[in-house]
Amino acid sequence: MKSSDVMTQEEFDFLVMIIELTSNGEIQSRVKQLNNGDFDSDLKLALNRARRIQRWVAKNNPGEELRQTELVRAATGFDHFAYTDLSNDVRFRKINAFVDRLGKAYFIVDLAIAEIDVYVDAVKKRYEAKGGIVKGSVNPVPAPSAFQAPLPAPSAFQAPLQAPVPAPLQAPLQAPLQAPLQAPLQAKVEKRRPSVAERAFVGAVQYFITAPDEIVRIIHNGKGTIEMNALSLYEAGEILGALKDHFYLDRKNGKDLQISVAGHAPVPWFGETDSIESAVIAARGSKQTSREFESIRRTFGNALHRYDVR
Known part of the structure; x- marks a missing residue:
């Protein structure tokens, strides 16, 4: 099995951090704080941080194929959590098989991702409700009001409308042939391991x-x-x-x-x-x-x- 076929240290750290983040109901606590108005003093900062968490999740969440590969490793005796203390986490009590513990970790991660998405959407809605403009959102064009001043009637002194003057016909310009541009080579971006x-x-x-x-x-x-x-x-x-x-x-x-x-x-x-x-x-x-x-x-x-x- 190639090293690229197994979970990286960054991806494993992601699993552990999500488990810790959700062990005390942290995400639900943030939603509660949001609804209580605790973040209203700087909702833009709260929104940026929520989106940063969302991007971090999207970048480090192991894909389905990799998850299945790791479940096979766990089933054959590999303990992913050998150096992680899960004894105080009630969600892992009485789950001793390595493969079952990893499966439980996947379940916790998927549940947390859904909760994070809901939280980000809630922060966005509260930010917009308080008058903030979310980058990328489309502002509706207001319909004409019945109280707007009516358009002035045409004046007798207005210049008569003129037909447009046709532009002289021109031969189409032929663009010079160019060699296709080659996209610049980009250096491989390495995932940064959290400190x-x-x-x-x-x-x-x-x-x-x-x-x-x-x-x-x-x-x-x-x-x-x-x-x-x-x-x-x-x-x-x-x-x-x-x-x-x-x-x-x-x-x-x-x-x-x-x-x-x-x-x-x-x-x-x-x-x-x-x-x-x-x-x-x-x-x-x-x-x-x-x-x-x-x-x-x-x-x-x-x-x-x-x-x-x-």
Whole structure:
């Protein structure tokens, strides 16, 4: 069997990332946020990100022939998920045969693709409903209104209509014969393998504007601003808590780290007052916390631990 007949590492990583992305109902959560108006502050950005996910899926989703080939490999004893921990995923419990686990993964991917398509369409419709113009869409031509001013009647002083003056007959120009143009050779585009940080952030990337690798670089440097999407300071703090625990950050080594939420002026990540840290402490003290964001923090923390981006 040739290497081209089997799944590439990028295609396998795609399967694993989709499994992780859907393990906590991430796509349904985005639809809920969309319907609640959480993305209304920048629907164009939400639409661009949704389409980017859609393109990523289209590029990496294994074709039917390749899927069948991999099922045959799994049936003969090849364990595709030997180095992937599926023990905490209830969807794979009691599925021990290699071929059955791969078949279940295909089912999850196909279901996720359908959900992503629905999500992209929902973002597009909400963007258009809010007055945005989607590139490639056709704007309807308005019908004439009954309240439009009537066209003026022809004036007696208007110049009489003239018949068009025929152009003189000309012999058709013969285009010179040209050799057919040869399409330029294009270099083969290699599929880029996601970085370790990108894989670790797959379940939380929608909450950040700053790219995962840049976030890791900023934390390593101990100085810089991390930009996040529209969240409350408490919600941002819960998500950032996973990074705080993973990198062992505190008020001393994180004193120069800043967080900008929803385009607002940056605030300190750590500090006794007027910081992300103090917002989390205040929310917990008043018991105004969110189980949803506590769950996101735990899931994100597990992913960071699994891939270890330190």
